[in-house]
Amino acid sequence: MKLFYASASPFARKVVVAAREAGVIDRIEIISTTVSPVARNEDLIAANPTGKIPTMVLEDGRVVFDSRVICEYIDGLSDNIKLFPTHPDTRLAALTLQALGDAMMDAAVLARYEGFMRPEEFQWNEWVEGQKNKLESSLDYLESRAMDVLEGPITIGHIAVACALAYIEFRGVLDNWRASHDELAKWYTSFSQRDSMKATEPS
Numbered sequence: 001m002k003l004f005y006a007s008a009s010p011f012a013r014k015v016v017v018a019a020r021e022a023g024v025i026d027r028i029e030i031i032s033t034t035v036s037p038v039a040r041n042e043d044l045i046a047a048n049p050t051g052k053i054p055t056m057v058l059e060d061g062r063v064v065f066d067s068r069v070i071c072e073y074i075d076g077l078s079d080n081i082k083l084f085p086t087h088p089d090t091r092l093a094a095l096t097l098q099a100l101g102d103a104m105m106d107a108a109v110l111a112r113y114e115g116f117m118r119p120e121e122f123q124w125n126e127w128v129e130g131q132k133n134k135l136e137s138s139l140d141y142l143e144s145r146a147m148d149v150l151e152g153p154i155t156i157g158h159i160a161v162a163c164a165l166a167y168i169e170f171r172g173v174l175d176n177w178r179a180s181h182d183e184l185a186k187w188y189t190s191f192s193q194r195d196s197m198k199a200t201e202p203s
């Protein structure tokens with residue numbers, strides 16, 4: 001299997017962390033890929049018309065995207081753990097946590113694109129503030145309402161939230177979120193020590 005990937009992409013990192021946790025990383029060939037909403041990557045678009053990473057091409061030529069679908073496919077290959085629980089209640093909690101982590105990645109990536117990619121004269125500060133507000137309320141939600149799930153066994157939701165937090169820090173999207181989110185910060189510090197996280201630090 002081939003994976004269109006960039007180490008700085010939190011969505012692509014989520015897939016590789018999941019593959020490591022699931023014990024199937026050796027079956028994946030990583031294709032280092034540059035993407036931009038304003039500069040088309042034709043090799044990638046030939047596989048995925050949205051031109052986004054992560055995108056996976058299976059041995060039989062089928063193409064799988066986006067990160068949620070790839071992670072669920074990977075989980076199905078694993079004899080190890082199940083990152084997508086089967087019990088309806090734990091599954092619902094894991095999928096909702098994943099949706100929150102993904103939404104945080106979306107907000108952080110959009111805030112980053114606005115400052116980094118858009119020409120200065122077109123930059124819209126309220127837009128960036130709007131994305132940061134989404135991140136702040138998501139952090140508050142995690143701290144006050146999701147710690148019981150985060151402290152339970154690892155699921156795809158844990159990986160999504162950890163990759164979102166890592167991206168926020170890597171790109172400096174927020175100033176010191178850890179100071180006002182003690183429990184979440186403790187959980188993240190410990191989760192970051194997993195081999196799968198250490199092996200995928202963005203460069």
Ligand SMILES: N[C@@H](CCC(=O)N[C@@H](CS)C(=O)NCC(=O)O)C(=O)O
Pocket residue numbers: 008009010011012035036037038050051052053054066067068102109
């Ligand atoms: N919902 C998608 C989001 C993927 C995404 O936004 N990837 C970014 C990189 S972090 C990308 O490819 N951006 C290029 C573009 O927007 O054209 C997923 O879960 O895989």
